[in-house]
Amino acid sequence: MDKNILEVSNVSKEIGGKKILKNITFTCEDYTTLAIRGSNGSGKSTLLKILAGIYEPTSGVVNRGNRKVGYVTEHFPESLRFKLKEYLILTASFQNIPKQQIEEDLIKYIEMFNLQAHVNTPLKKCSKGTKQKVGIIQALMMKPDILLLDEPLTGLDSATQSELFYLLEKLKKQVTIIFTTHEEKMIESLADAIFSVESGEVLHNPQFRTLQKLIKVNFKDQSILRKLNPDQITYEGNTAFITVDTTKSDELLLALLNNNCSILEVKERREV
């Protein structure tokens, strides 16, 4: 499998005589955050369930090697009477995770996901956002190599969406994430690669997005900026807006500072 963490070859799925997925083929590399985009009913959830091993494909092969997969469903079960922490302990113990490790992980994740105030709240009384966080923690407790998230932000208010964005930004450095969505904002912020599914078919192979830095800088002498030759530059008075490939950005920032420029802002952006 080389650097691929997952290989999907010619996967089709039929349920009750209806063809839901048709000859899906793609690969995903380690530590990539891959977005599966598509309109309602296009087959994204069915594909994710196949990647998770919940559904068997009707034909075709999913090669996960010996990777562990954590899956978070779009709809967390309703009306669970368990308290939040009690539920996480229970589901982790079903996975035969040692008690000591469960305790250590729970301390870490409850803090990371800011759930301290809800540990003893019955899940049926928790908000959708809190339940979504519980679903993600439940998957993370198994130490997955691949985290599959089905529409993770759907139905959440914008404050909870922002909080989850931030958490997923952190998690993507630790685990390969594959998520389904029809929200462009989520793709824009998180995805390293994207592919689209429509009517059960892949419209194009994963397209990789390059990470760029946007640098806003104040300068005294424009000729210095021309000499540094950045990829793309626009000017507004004595302020320049520079776009540069992230691999070259440290070198450029240093050169700007050495030439008496003041860095006003540095932001990251992904481009297909």
Ligand SMILES: Nc1ncnc2c1ncn2[C@@H]1O[C@H](COP(=O)(O)OP(=O)(O)OP(=O)(O)O)[C@@H](O)[C@H]1O
């Ligand atoms: N168990 C099932 N039995 C019959 N049809 C199904 C089943 N699961 C999914 N389908 C049908 O397959 C198609 C794709 O469904 P799926 O849930 O995978 O789409 P989706 O892209 O995830 O949609 P959404 O964005 O609305 O969640 C739909 O037409 C759906 O009705």
